[in-house]
Amino acid sequence: MTRLEPPQMAERLAQDIPDGSYVNLGIGMPVMVANYVPEGREVIYHSENGILGVGPTPEPGTEDPDLINAAKQYVTLINGGCYFDTADSFAMMRGGHLDIAVLGGFQVSADGNLANWATDNEKYPPAVGGAMDLSVGAKTVYVLMRHTTKDGQPKILDACTYPLTGTRVVSRIYTDLAVIEITPEGPRVIELFGDNSFDDVQAVTGTRLLAPQT
Amino acid sequence: MIDKRIASMREAIAGIKSGDAVMIGGFGSSGIPFELIEALRLHGADNLTVISNNAGSHEIGIATLLRDRLVSKVVCSYPRSQGSIWFERMFEEGAIELELMPQGTFAERMRAAGAGLGGFFTPTGYGTKLxxxxxxxxxxxxxxxxxxxxxxxxxxxxAHKGDKWGNLAYNTAGRNFNPVMAMAAETTVAEVEHIVELGELDPESVATPGIFVDRIVAQEGLV
Incomplete structure (x- = not known):
């Protein structure tokens, strides 16, 4: 089986970010997408703490202690970028103003439900942040996640077993094996990586997939 | 005469009582009133409800209020972050109550309080356990x-700068929750790096109008 590594997964998803998009990249693997958007496309990155136009990591010694992203890493502001408060920032998110949100995922269901904020471990304090607002508010939600858990359990399922982040919110799932689109008929494989066959991918998926349309 | 300037951090937090709910601005380490938090830690009030996006990390800021057992409840969207050892320890002990909500709901609930609204309907969280x-x-x-x-x-x-009427301007992304919290509390105390003369702030750069601010205090280099 062909299994993409996270940078390659991010690179594949980045091809589908159109010129002129307003985009929010979630914490973890999704932030890597910014490194791979093809040259010549103008993309404006939003950060939930109040930034439009997030730029690259600052040179050492030039960090602004207040200028951080959602993952609390130092960032910069591009020319044309701006700042605003959290209420306005979440109005952008909830109000349908962002074109694309790229989120990590624990589980996605066949009908596009997303679980990415809590597991079933009661001892571990839950934290939700902006995940629910983004999942419900962005025009398009792409999930970037491995196809299975570390111990090989499927993450794409008939129904999520972890607490939901949002219902019927996911448009596409980019995994290390394939790209899957959530359609009204069900999840459809639209791209298989390397020499992966449809049957290979179906075998590690917890719900029935639709074959690529030829 | 309107002069909201207060001479010291200690005086700036006067009146906070045990059992009070206290909003604390900031996101991660950005836009946090570290000196006011230190004054609150030394102030003596306990059984506090802390309303802040995060629950502190390492041995600074809100984490020191938790460590010194001054906080009985945290209201936030993201209590867990790198180094949030004191929150995690107290959560595991069952020594702290957590009210968790989506971050946009958190901000909007404070905005609603400041804007005189009785509530609002949000699509966020619908169909989830929150x-x-x-x-x-x-x-x-x-x-x-x-x-x-x-x-x-x-x-x-x-905030970055303020004047004696309480008008505030922020540094870059340090704005975050500070403006909505300023609206939502009975008494709002602003820690600033510089207090400037009236008229020095460009009116277009004032992100929190002074009407929302009761006290303003310049940093003393406490933390």
């Missing part, structure tokens, strides 16, 4: 959750 027990309504085919205003006795906020 909406359990809450009133819901379908509007134009979309499910919404009713959320109520979030108020506090005090807000401790941080």
């Amino acid at each position: 909406a359990d027990g809450k009133e819901t309504r379908e509007i134009d085919g979309v499910g919404y959750v009713l959320e109520y205003p979030l108020k506090a006795e005090f807000a401790l906020i941080k």
Whole structure:
């Protein structure tokens, strides 16, 4: 089986970010997408703490202690970028103003439900942040996640077993094996990586997939 | 004469009582009123409800209020972060109550309190366990959750510059929750790096109008 590594997964998803998009990249693997958007496309990155136009990591010694992203890493502001408060920032998110949100995922269901904020471990304090607002508010939600858990359990399922982040919110799932689109008929494989066959991918998926349309 | 300037951090937080709810601005380490938090730690009030996006990390800021057992409840969206050892320890011990909500709901509840609204319907969280027990309504085919205003006795906020009327301007992304908290609390205390003369702030750069601010204090280099 062909299994993409996270940078390659991010690179594949980045091809589908159109010129002129307003985009929010979630914490973890999704932030890597910014490194791979093809040259010549103008993309404006939003950060939930109040930034439009997030730029690259600052040179050492030039960090602004207040200028951080959602993952609390130092960032910069591009020319044309701006700042605003959290209420306005979440109005952008909830109000349908962002074109694309790229989120990590624990589980996605066949009908596009997303679980990415809590597991079933009661001892571990839950934290939700902006995940629910983004999942419900962005025009398009792409999930970037491995196809299975570390111990090989499927993450794409008939129904999520972890607490939901949002219902019927996911448009596409980019995994290390394939790209899957959530359609009204069900999840459809639209791209298989390397020499992966449809049957290979179906075998590690917890719900029935639709074959690529030829 | 309107002069909201206070001479010291200690005096700036006067009046906070045990059992009060205190909003604390900031996101991660950005826009946090570290000196007011240190004054609060030394102030003596306990059994506090802290309303802040995060629950502190390492041995600074809100984490020191938790470590010194001054906080009985945290209201936030993201209590867990790198180094949030004191929150995690107290959560595991069952020594702290957590009220968790989506970050946009958190900000909007404070905005609603400051804006005189009785509540609002948000699509965020609908159909999830964070909406359990809450009133819901379908509007134009979309499910919404009713959320109520979030108020506090005090807000401790941080800005870059301010004047004696309480007008505030922020540094880059240090704005975050500070403006909505300024609106939502009965008494708002602003820690600033510089107090400037009236008229020095470009009126277009004032992100928090002074009407929302009760006290303003310049940093003393305490932390």
